[in-house]
Amino acid sequence: MGCDAADPSAARLVLLHDNLGKVLVLLHASKLLNLVSIWRATERHLQPVKGEDVRRFFSQEKLQTSEGQKRLFSLPVFVDPECEAQESLSVIEPHSGLRFVADRAWYLSTMQPMRVGLSVSDIERAQPQGNDEQVITHAVERFTALRIRQRLEDTLGLPSLAPTTQKIIMLRSDSSAGVDRLVPVVKVDPSLSAQVMSWSVSPYYAAPGSIQSIDDAIIRVLGFDLVVNLALGIAMGKTLTLPDDVPRNQTPYWLQAVYTATLAERLAKKMPLDMRPKPGLVYLTGLLHNFGYIVLAHLFPPHFSLLSRYIEANPHLRFDYIEKHLLHVTREQIGAWLMESWALPEEVYRGVRHLNDPLHPQADAFSQVVHLANRALRQAGWADGPIEPLDTELLAKTGLTQAQITAELEQMRADDEALQELTRTLADH
Template sequence: MAIGVNTLGEVAGQANDVRLVLLHDNVGKVLVLLPATVLLNLVSIWRDTERHLQPVKGDDVKRFFSQEKLLTEGGQKKLFSLPVFIDVKCEALDTLNIIEPYSGLRFSANRSWYMAGMRSLRLGVSLSDIDKVQPSGDDETVISHAVERFTALRIRQRLEDTLGLPSLAPTTQKIIMLRSDDAAGVDRLVPVVKVDPSLSAQVMSWSVSPYYAAPGSIQSIDDAIIRVLGFDLVVNLALGIAMGKTLSLPDDTPRNQTPYWQQAVYTATLAERLAKKMSNDIRPKPGLVYLAGLLHNFGYIVLAHLFPPHFSLLSRYIEANPHLRLDYIEKHILHVTREQVGAWLMESWSLPEEVFNGIRYLNDPLNSKADAYSQVIHLANHALRQSGLADGPVDHVLNPEVLVRTGLTQAEITAEVELMQVDSESLLEFTHSLADH
């Protein structure tokens, strides 16, 4: 289960609200104090201290700061016997309101507690500072800029040629054509599945999954698609699996991360359920919502493929800044986000516009280019974060304007998450069947 932390926007509004971060290396542990809502710039610490300090694993941080003695003033004072690196913006403050996001520990600290072991550094980067240095232009221009800046590649005529991304298999290309054709049905899908042994085996495996609880035995591909799974589900799962197989899952990911396929399936499942609860006049197509949910994090794999030396750095920054939106951390490190590269690649592979547009704006659901697909996936992802089933900072209340635009309520969404968790065992088994292929 993911260890979600609050965005701190609700609890950090004063100038002396600071975030406490625990780092370590082979020399020992250190404490970092910086303005609560900014990004901790690890590279600054490495450069100025000549120590390659790393974030402590999230569940270890939670355990460390949940010690009972830290609820007392004596224990809090003793904590500062560790070396302290403090951001220059905080060094002159007489009293600090300390916030540790993993454990929820909060207390006030007097400057005298940490003066003896304090070292002042420039540690924090604000979100506005991150935005100021982002390249301008459309997504392809931004991706090209990032590739040229952070790799040895030089962009040629076609960006997709430069990146060395594998082409999609013929079966996958046929399924994309079916997905984009509103008139396509089971009669055209069954022959495509039958001529691909791997896809046929997957379809049979899905059809007997406890999650679908099909009555009777499944005798054939036709039976599996027509009686149990249906056109939409088979097309969407086949596309999700095929695209997931084009690139390997990264190894050096943030610790305590939700497994890729688990987050994909849970987001797709919840988003589809929410779409079906929306009124007919604004309801997005549930099948395309499911596909967008299944692929919503695909750009994360693409980032690992494009920027392998920097991907480990990105993982450490995510661990050190669990309160920040993931796209801002990616902008700071790479100047491009997973949503930008994922959506751009899906567009170049001719997936439906609803899918790539829904993914592109899931972090910006009120953007003028966002639509119901972005909004319902945004709500699903953030609701799953609240239950520890998806990665990223946790807002205790879902975006009220997005709720209004979708006609959904926090209570309805919470109820759907709870209903989905009733099926968690069979849903996880289904997730494992996807991850194993």
């Protein structure tokens, strides 16, 4: 789930543990906690405490008092140099929202100075230079035993797309394609046919009367765009296995995909006509916005568990900065590159690529509206990542208002049960 971004002027308090017990870490609130630095310095494999346990620990009644806060520092405390010399620190714990002022005398006897924080500029300086393919190649060569000799996608062990999926991509990319060309493709694939029939009776679409055939399901209930988009989302999701060792308390992959796609499409339809992107392609961009996360798990299995622990330890920090620090490549870079190599529409892979930087010169309405949807869903507890206010410049650029986004979120809350059912049908296939 999302987590409030820490006050940048504060010191962040982090709780770690291992079989020897708990320790605290104090570092600048905006910095990444570098777990590897702690492991090397202490020769202990300290791990972040599970988010809900952190919330429970710091919500104890005794920690709401100055005396209880002072006693907290009887635990060992690792202090980043930037915080070490300050006589008092404004402290924040992001999971529980606990805030207090800690006097240096409280932790002087238990303090161990240790360089554990990295700023965003530190991370950016360490990144390889070049275009996305060069960056991906560098990361794969550095962190795996693979060596790049031919086209990257042929070397990474990524499965090829099924013939039906390739046909659907061709239809998605053909602006003149319609239901008459889609129905035969669906009918010859038993799995897709069953899926389409399942979607058509979903309470979310609430079709009147009974559905008699594939033609009926597509023409009368679902439509060309929705069937193509959901079929592509499932097909790409099935090419790789969802990872097991994910950050604890993470929003399930398909729930986040469906909710982001749904809200992004609804917001696109609210944009002024002269700047409105194609809602169907917005839906697909939202559905696939996190696909690169699965690809990272496939490419870097030894490091994926470490990535999960870093995400848990740094709930205030954007995922792309954590991924850059550990892997030197982000889920958006690698997901967009793979979608481009599979010939998905340019609007989709470009929308995914610039999801975290929607005001980039190459970003357009697709990345902008999906970005807004994702950030709004974090505030509602339906997506992962730090909770941040919506960018006013971006709202102006898309012609959307906070009130419109809030209204669409409320409508989704009313439709939550039906959306959850749709999510289950996607996750089960």
